[in-house]
Amino acid sequence: MTGNLKTVSDIIGASYDTLTRAEKQLAETLLDNYPVSGLVSITALAENARVSTPTVVRMVQKLGFSGFPDFQSRLHQELEETISNPISKHDRWAADAPGTHILNRFADAVVANMRDSLAHISIPDFDRAAAELSNRKKPVYLAGGRITHALADYFFTHLQVIRSGVTLISTNRSTWPQYVLNMRPGNVLVLFDIRRYEQEMETMARIAAERGIFIILFTDTWGSPIVKHAKVVFRLNIEVPSAWDSSVMTLVLVEALIEAVQSANWDSTRERMSDLEELFDTTSLFRRPMRKEKRGKQQN
Amino acid sequence: MTGNLKTVSDIIGASYDTLTRAEKQLAETLLDNYPVSGLVSITALAENARVSTPTVVRMVQKLGFSGFPDFQSRLHQELEETISNPISKHDRWAADAPGTHILNRFADAVVANMRDSLAHISIPDFDRAAAELSNRKKPVYLAGGRITHALADYFFTHLQVIRSGVTLISTNRSTWPQYVLNMRPGNVLVLFDIRRYEQEMETMARIAAERGIFIILFTDTWGSPIVKHAKVVFRLNIEVPSAWDSSVMTLVLVEALIEAVQSANWDSTRERMSDLEELFDTTSLFRRPMRKEKRGKQQN
């Protein structure tokens, strides 16, 4: 009845053309702020969409559901799956394997994510984040969750080359209060919080926000609870054909920020970089200095 | 009435001590999978929490709400605020994102890299790497350089969930010989070596290769000296409009491998994952253990 379409929004999209005027109006309301808008009573939903309740009933039946409760429980289930753990996710993806190699499916998903994510990133937000991170007078702290810690680490490693006053917050949660204690109003806190969201991080964010810390948050499109404490929020598309979420988009943004911060004051960065080069050369056991002055390309 | 506390979960947390046994039980259910679990009918919620509906009513009133509908609409509002659909602010970027902004240039470069890299990756190589990593009898070691360490870390974190016998090699070079000492013929060593290539890593790779270790190498298109020791080499495009090289393509490949390894033996992975979930639930400071099997009933 509902075909092999995965989500309710897919179903709505597929049958959109066959809907009547009032039903289209209702569909718009549902897709706007999806799927939360559908989780209210049929009466409230009808009112929000400015249609009658029978219209709602007729439409959901047209879409293949037995009735409004059936429709709603499907929405509810969808939300639950998307918000919570990765176990249920895998089973969803596994079903629609189109036979192509995982690499290609991955690449497709990543490119699609990139397009969507970029469409929703506010350029002023990006510039503001870059400006905050470029201000050497403001110490920067970075923290990630269980998975995203590696991203915080990556960001940290680069920022550290570019400027001073950068701190990577330990993965050990019990030390977090001490970091917050050291932060001063106007300092910058960069957080990575992708589902499943971590309660401790929200606590840290709330306290930091109360103390006037400027919070930059990397999260997914669902939005972590930290959203309300953050000054700048990057919502990224993280869905890929995997049991896991993808960090690729997050990394793209991190790298773009690194470049923005770096070019904001390139001169002093260049100095720091060559100083660093020298340090590496002298402390390394095996390395012979192999200077390649190609405009400061640095890696590994 | 509800004080100046922000979220429903805050309110629950604040009055947790004053709750009775059945109410605490209900509170657990609500916080578990918050806030979605609270968006069902009072009947379904009571069933999930194994308490009676009057208990639900009494608790929400105790928390300061006028009744269950009031409570639920507050939850709903909260979810709406945090999720906020990106589709709605869809056509904002076209205007204020000129094609020259660093973000767009970055995205273009990444997509181009992806196309080039994928064209050069040998699918059999990918599958072979995945097979080696999927074999639980073969311990896996991972190491990265100064920058790429974060990628090794990311790979490690995921692999560790999927299987046992995974070791992340310390960043401290002087400990490397000890790791090599532990490796046995047939073991797998995953190395990240992007320019500038590190002498110590080549040394480690050479010795490991002599001892019959299966080496999987992630490098750039120029190819690190380790290439000659490795059984599988992934050469990736890493150039972006930045003073730095990009790790995005590397991450894409890592994630694809993670998925390949995971789906290679999904059943045992699933078990490990849910065991892990349980551990997280019990060890976390804020989440309390609460096993409950979900029932199908749900309604607004």
Place this chain on the structure above:
DNA sequence: TCGCTTCTGAAATTATCTTTTCAAAAAATG
């Protein structure tokens, strides 16, 4: 153990939601 208080859920009651019915309005057709 008793008596008291607090807690809890079954059942009844009340309120609200969901579905159906049906007639009027709108759109399509000849």
Place this chain on the structure above:
DNA sequence: CATTTTTTGAAAAGATAATTTCAGAAGCGA
């Protein structure tokens, strides 16, 4: 333009949810 078909919502009917009542259960102090 008349007729038919489709769409739509008001209102009634039916189903479910939310609240209240109340008696028994559980905990507590003496």
